[in-house]
Amino acid sequence: MLFPTLAFGLFFVAVYVLNWLTRPHPLVWRVTILGASLFFYAWWNWRFVFLLMWAVVSNWYAGTQIERSLRSENSQGARNWLLTAIVGDLLILGVFKYYDFFALELSNLLGANTTLPLLELTLPVGISFFTFQAMSYVIDLKRDLVKPMPFLDFAVYLSFFPQLVAGPIVRASEMAPQITQRPDPRRVQSAEAFHLILRGLFKKVVISSWLASNLVDGVFANPDGHSSHDVLLGVYGYAIQIYADFSGYTDIAIGVALLLGFRFPTNFDCPYRALSLRDFWKRWHITLSSWLRDYLYIPLGGNRGRNIETYRNLLITMILGGLWHGSTWNFVIWGLIHGVALIAERLIPRGNLHPVLRWLITFHVICFAWVFFRADSFTDALDVLTAIVASPGDDQVSSLPVLLLLAAALGTQFISKAQTEQFRQWCNQHSAITQGLMFGIGLVLIDLFGPEGVAPFIYFQF
Amino acid sequence: MQNTPDSPIERPAHSNGFAAGRVLIGGLVGLMLAACLNASSLLAEAKRLPDSASRSASLAVWTPLEAASSAVKLTWPRELGERLLGRTQHDPPITLVRERTEVTNETNSGHSELIVESVQKEPGSDPSSLPPPNSASEQAWDENNPLNIWVLGDSMVQFFGETFVSMAQQSSIVDATSEPRLSSGLSRPDYFDWPARIAQVMDEYDPDVVVLMFGGNDAQNIRDSDNQWLERFRAPWVEEYRRRVGFVMDIATDDEQRIVLWVGQPPMRGEGFDTRMQLLNELYQIEADARESVHYVDLRSLFTDASGGYSRYLPDAGGKLVDVRLSDGVHLSHWGGEWLSERLLSEISRLSGLGDLWQQ
Numbered sequence: 001m002l003f004p005t006l007a008f009g010l011f012f013v014a015v016y017v018l019n020w021l022t023r024p025h026p027l028v029w030r031v032t033i034l035g036a037s038l039f040f041y042a043w044w045n046w047r048f049v050f051l052l053m054w055a056v057v058s059n060w061y062a063g064t065q066i067e068r069s070l071r072s073e074n075s076q077g078a079r080n081w082l083l084t085a086i087v088g089d090l091l092i093l094g095v096f097k098y099y100d101f102f103a104l105e106l107s108n109l110l111g112a113n114t115t116l117p118l119l120e121l122t123l124p125v126g127i128s129f130f131t132f133q134a135m136s137y138v139i140d141l142k143r144d145l146v147k148p149m150p151f152l153d154f155a156v157y158l159s160f161f162p163q164l165v166a167g168p169i170v171r172a173s174e175m176a177p178q179i180t181q182r183p184d185p186r187r188v189q190s191a192e193a194f195h196l197i198l199r200g201l202f203k204k205v206v207i208s209s210w211l212a213s214n215l216v217d218g219v220f221a222n223p224d225g226h227s228s229h230d231v232l233l234g235v236y237g238y239a240i241q242i243y244a245d246f247s248g249y250t251d252i253a254i255g256v257a258l259l260l261g262f263r264f265p266t267n268f269d270c271p272y273r274a275l276s277l278r279d280f281w282k283r284w285h286i287t288l289s290s291w292l293r294d295y296l297y298i299p300l301g302g303n304r305g306r307n308i309e310t311y312r313n314l315l316i317t318m319i320l321g322g323l324w325h326g327s328t329w330n331f332v333i334w335g336l337i338h339g340v341a342l343i344a345e346r347l348i349p350r351g352n353l354h355p356v357l358r359w360l361i362t363f364h365v366i367c368f369a370w371v372f373f374r375a376d377s378f379t380d381a382l383d384v385l386t387a388i389v390a391s392p393g394d395d396q397v398s399s400l401p402v403l404l405l406l407a408a409a410l411g412t413q414f415i416s417k418a419q420t421e422q423f424r425q426w427c428n429q430h431s432a433i434t435q436g437l438m439f440g441i442g443l444v445l446i447d448l449f450g451p452e453g454v455a456p457f458i459y460f461q462f
Numbered sequence: 463m464q465n466t467p468d469s470p471i472e473r474p475a476h477s478n479g480f481a482a483g484r485v486l487i488g489g490l491v492g493l494m495l496a497a498c499l500n501a502s503s504l505l506a507e508a509k510r511l512p513d514s515a516s517r518s519a520s521l522a523v524w525t526p527l528e529a530a531s532s533a534v535k536l537t538w539p540r541e542l543g544e545r546l547l548g549r550t551q552h553d554p555p556i557t558l559v560r561e562r563t564e565v566t567n568e569t570n571s572g573h574s575e576l577i578v579e580s581v582q583k584e585p586g587s588d589p590s591s592l593p594p595p596n597s598a599s600e601q602a603w604d605e606n607n608p609l610n611i612w613v614l615g616d617s618m619v620q621f622f623g624e625t626f627v628s629m630a631q632q633s634s635i636v637d638a639t640s641e642p643r644l645s646s647g648l649s650r651p652d653y654f655d656w657p658a659r660i661a662q663v664m665d666e667y668d669p670d671v672v673v674l675m676f677g678g679n680d681a682q683n684i685r686d687s688d689n690q691w692l693e694r695f696r697a698p699w700v701e702e703y704r705r706r707v708g709f710v711m712d713i714a715t716d717d718e719q720r721i722v723l724w725v726g727q728p729p730m731r732g733e734g735f736d737t738r739m740q741l742l743n744e745l746y747q748i749e750a751d752a753r754e755s756v757h758y759v760d761l762r763s764l765f766t767d768a769s770g771g772y773s774r775y776l777p778d779a780g781g782k783l784v785d786v787r788l789s790d791g792v793h794l795s796h797w798g799g800e801w802l803s804e805r806l807l808s809e810i811s812r813l814s815g816l817g818d819l820w821q822q
Contacts, residue, residue, distance in 0.1 A: 006504075009493065013486075013489070013490070013493075016482075016486060016489075017486065020482040020483075020486075100774075100775070104775060104783050104785070107783055108782045108783055111781075115783065118774070118775050118783075120731075120773070120774045120775070122789060122791070123789055184479075185481060185482045186479070186480075186481045186482075187479035187480070187481075188479050188480055188481070188482050188485045189479045190479065190480055190485040190488065190489075191479075194489075194492075217624070218624060221623075221624030221625060221628065222624045222625070222627055222628035222631075223628075224628060224631070224632075225624075225627060225628055225631055259485070376795070376796035376797075377796065377797075380796070431480075431488070432480040432484040432485050432487065432488030433484075433487065433488045433491055434488075435488050435492075436485075436487070436488030436489050436490070436491045436492030436493075436495075437488075437491060437492050437495055438492070439488075439489065439492040439493075439496075440491070440492030440493060440494070440495035440496035440499070441492075441495065441496070441499075443492070443493075443496040443500075444495075444496050444499045444500050444539075444540060447496075447500055447503065448540060448543045448544070448547070449547075
C-alpha cells in the first residue's frame with residue numbers, strides 16, 4: 001500500500017478513528033494498531049507477515065533472555081543471547097537480500113561448471129529497516145539503554161506502519177515511551193502533520209516522479225544518446241530525485257505518525273547544504289547514519305585509536321552502509337567513495353577554503369557517488385561519467401526550465417528553519433476545518449501537477 | 463506532572479493543536495473537497511480499472527459524485543488546470559506505474575483448454591522459422607537516410623527501450639526511438655488507444671522497422687464493439703483480441719517494405735501469469751505467421767533456464783551467470799534488456815539484409 005494512493009487514504013482514515021477511540025484502552029489499542037500494521041504490510045505480500053512476526057517474536061524473546069541474564073549477573077549469557085538475536089536478524093537479511101548476490105559472484109568466480117543454488121526470493125519490502133530496528137533493541141537492552149518491552153509493545157514498535165517499509169529507523173528508546181504514554185487527544189498537531197504530508201507528497205509525486213520520467217531515467221539508460229549538458233543535468237537531477245523521493249516518504253511517515261500521536265525523529269536536515277561529507281552524513285538519512293555510528297563505527301573503535309584505525313573504521317562503516325542499500329557492487333562502490341571522501345577530509349583540512357568552494361566540492365563528490373548508486377552496473381556508471389566529459393549525443397533535455405527547476409529544488413535546501421516555522425505557525429492559526437480545506441486543495445494541486453500513477457518509493461527496495 | 467504509563471503526555475504550552483475529532487472532521491472535509499474538485503479525474507481513473515468488483519465499486523462512488531460536482535462546476539478548476547497543462551484524459555502522461563502491471567504468484571487459472579478450443583492455427587505455419595529477408599533489404603541506408611526504427615509497447619518497453627536505442631544508435635546509419643506507455647495494451651483502448659498512436663507514427667515518421675511488444679496488461683476482460691464485457695480467454699474474447707492484434711499488425715504493415723517485429727512475452731515467475739502470457743504468445747505467433755512482413759520474436763527460448771522455466775539468473779555467452787530479470791519477476795533487468803536488444807538487432811540486421819549492421 002503506497003502512501004500517495006486512495007487505498008492508503010481510506011485505510012488511514014479508518015486507523016485514525018480506531019487509534020483515538022481505542023487509545024484509552026491500552027490492550028485494545030495495541031491489538032488494533034498491530035492488526036492495522038500487519039494489514040498494511042500484508043497488502044504487498046501476506047506471506048511476509050510471517051517473516052515480520054518471526055522477527056518480532058525472536059527478538060522479543062532474545063530481549064527477555066538478555067534482561068534475565070543481566071539481572072542474574074550472567075553477562076556471558078546476555079552476550080550469547082545478544083549474539084543469537086543478531087545472527088538471527090543477519091540471517092534473515094542474508095537469506096533474502098544477500099545470498100543470491102554472493103552465490104552468484106562465487107559461482108562466477110569458480111567457473112561455469114560450479115553453480116551454487118540460487119534462491120531467487122522476492123525481497124520483503126522494508127526488511128532492512130525492521131531488522132535494523134530489531135537489532136538496535138537487543139543491543140540497547142544489553143547496554144542497559146532501554147528497558148525490556150512487553151510483547152505487544154515490542155510488536156507495535158517493530159511493525160508500526162508509518163515507518164515499517166522505509167523508515168525512519170526509530171530506536172526503541174524513542175518509541176517505547178510514546179507507546180506507553182497516551183498522547184493528549186485534545187492536541188493533535190494537525191497543522192504540522194498536514195504540512196508534512198503535503199510537502200512529502202509534493203516531493204514524491206511532483207518532483208521525484210517528474211525528474212525520473214523526464215530527465216533521469218532517459219539519461220542513465222542512454223548517456224551516449226545525450227549531450228554532456230544533458231548527462232550532467234541528469235546526474236544533478238538524480239541527486240534531487242532521490243532526496244525528494246526518500247525525504248518525501250519520511251515527511252509523510254512523520255506526518256502520518258503525528259496524526260496518530262507519535263513523534264518520529266528527524267531523518268533529513270537539508271543535506272545538500274552540507275559543507276563537508278561529515279556534515280552531509282549528519283543531515284542525510286540521519287537515523288541510518290546514527291545507527292551505523294552507534295552500532296558499527298563506535299564498536300569498531302570509532303576515532304579512539306590511531307589515525308589508520310579510524311580510517312579503517314570509516315571505510316568499513318561506509319562500505320557496509322553501502323551494502324545495506326542493496327546487494328550489488330555499485331552500492332559497495334558508493335559506500336567506498338563516501339568512506340574515502342570522509343578520510344580525505346580528515347587528511348586535507350579545508351577550513352581556509354571559501355564556504356562556496358567547500359559546498360561545491362562536497363555537492364559534487366555526493367553527485368559523483370550518486371552515479372554509482374543509480375547506474376545499473378559499474379560499466380554503466382563509467383559510461384555516464386565519460387559522457388559528462390565527452391558525449392556524442394545532442395541536447396535532448398537541457399533547457400532553461402529544467403535548469404531553473406533543478407536550481408529551485410536545490411535552493412529549497414537553503415530556506416531557513418525560521419521561515420518554515422513561520423509558515424507552520426501561520427497554518428496553526430487556522431481552524432481545523434480551514435486546515436482540512438487547505439489540505440484538500442493541496443492534494444488536488446499535487447494530483448494535477450504530478451504524473452498519472454505513482455512509482456514505488458526508491459527506498460522500498462532497501 | 464510526571465507522566466505515568468498510558469496517561470496523557472503534557473505538551474508545551476506553545477504547542478497548538480486540535481481535538482482528534484475536530485481534526486478528523488477537518489481532514490474529511492478536505493478530502494471531500496479534494497474528491498469533488500478531482501471527481502472527473504477519479505471517475506476517469508475508475509473507468510480504466512480492469513473489469514472487477516473494485517471497478518464497479520469505484521464507478522458506483524465516483525459516477526454520482528462527478529455528476530454532482532460537474533453540475534455545480536466544482537470540476538471546472540481541475541479541467542482548466544488540465545487544459546492549461548495541455549493534457550487530455552485520453553492522453554495520460556508516461557510514467558512509472560508499476561503497481562498496475564500484473565505481478566502475482568497466482569496459480570494456473572485453467573484457461574488453457576478454452577483458448578486451445580478457440581485457436582485454429584493456420585495450416586502450414588511454422589512458428590520456429592522466420593521468413594527470409596523481405597524487400598526492405600533492397601533499400602540503401604546511410605547517415606543522410608538512416609534506418610528508422612521505432613519501438614512501441616507497454617512497460618516491458620520502458621525497461622529495455624532505452625537500452626535498445628543506445629545499442630542501435632551505435633551504428634551511424636540508424637535512428638532509433640522508443641515509446642513506452644506504461645499500464646497500456648490492446649485490451650483497454652479507453653486507457654490508451656494504441657492502434658491510433660501506431661497509425662500516427664506510421665503516418666508521420668514512416669519507420670523502416672517497427673518493434674511492438676504488448677501483453678503484460680492484456681490478460682483482462684475487454685469490451686466488444688457493442689460495449690459488452692467479454693470474459694478473458696473465452697472464445698469471444700480470443701476472437702476479439704486476435705482481431706485487435708491483427709489490426710495493429712495491419713496498421714504497422716501498411717507499407718509492405720516495412721519490417722515489423724512482434725516481441726512475445728518472456729517466461730514469468732508467477733505460474734498463473736506465465737500461463738496467461740503463453741496463451742497470448744500463441745495468439746501473437748498465429749497472427750504474425752499469417753502476415754509476411756510481421757516476424758514473431760520468441761523470448762521464451764531466450765529467457766528460460768535449463769529446465770525450460772523462468773529464472774532470474776541465466777548464463778551469458780561466456781557461461782557467467784547474470785541477473786536478467788527484475789525482482790518483480792516480470793520485467794527485464796538492464797542485462798536482460800541488453801540480451802533482448804542484441805537479439806532484436808540481430809533479427810533486424812538479418813531481415814534488412816545489411817549483415818552485421820552494428821559493426822559498421
